[in-house]
Amino acid sequence: xxxxxxxxxxxxxxxxxxxxxxxxxxxxxxxxxxxxxxxxxxxxxxxxxxxxxxxxxxxxxxxxxxxxxxxxxxxxxxxxxxxxxxxxxxxxxxxxxxxxxxxxxxxxxxxxxxxxxxxxxxxxx
Numbered sequence: 001x002x003x004x005x006x007x008x009x010x011x012x013x014x015x016x017x018x019x020x021x022x023x024x025x026x027x028x029x030x031x032x033x034x035x036x037x038x039x040x041x042x043x044x045x046x047x048x049x050x051x052x053x054x055x056x057x058x059x060x061x062x063x064x065x066x067x068x069x070x071x072x073x074x075x076x077x078x079x080x081x082x083x084x085x086x087x088x089x090x091x092x093x094x095x096x097x098x099x100x101x102x103x104x105x106x107x108x109x110x111x112x113x114x115x116x117x118x119x120x121x122x123x124x125x
Contacts, residue, residue: 002026002114004096009119012086016123020081022096022116030074033102035112036081038092038121048094049081050105057105064090086123093118 003025012018026032035050049060049070058070069082079096097112099105 002098002100004098004114004116006094006096006116006119009094009121011122011124014086014088014123014125016086017082017084018086018121020083020094020096020119020121022079022081024077024079024098026077026098026100028101029077029098031101033099033105034070034072034079035097035099035105035107035109036070036079036094037097037109038090038094039118040089040092043092045095045109047107047109050107051079052105053102059105059107061107083121086121088123088125090121091123092121094121 006022008020036048039045051058051070067085072079095118096116098114099111100113
């Protein structure tokens with residue numbers, strides 16, 4: 001069983017920045033692709049960013065490209081999401097997810113095996 005714990009959410013003004021962290025309990029974290037997803041009230045959960053097991057490949061939703069950066073520290077079993085130039089439409093609960101022993105990173109939520117409990121990000125205008 002993999003436990004994922006997100007942190008770093010909060011309230012920020014438009015144009016501001018936040019850095020989300022996701023700590024994984026799994027000892028084989030370095031073999032997993034990791035993803036960030038978000039869900040706004042009344043909307044479907046959507047892909048935000050993903051990173052391969054090595055960190056060598058990343059992929060982003062068009063809506064966050066150029067503003068968000070995903071990274072990982074395999075020595076600390078942690079994945080990060082740096083969010084800059086935040087907009088009110090970025091307001092959502094943000095979830096990290098693990099695709100265990102994944103060959104590559106994917107945008108499909110169905111590929112991910114474990115999910116964190118989520119952290120709220122609220123961007124005021």
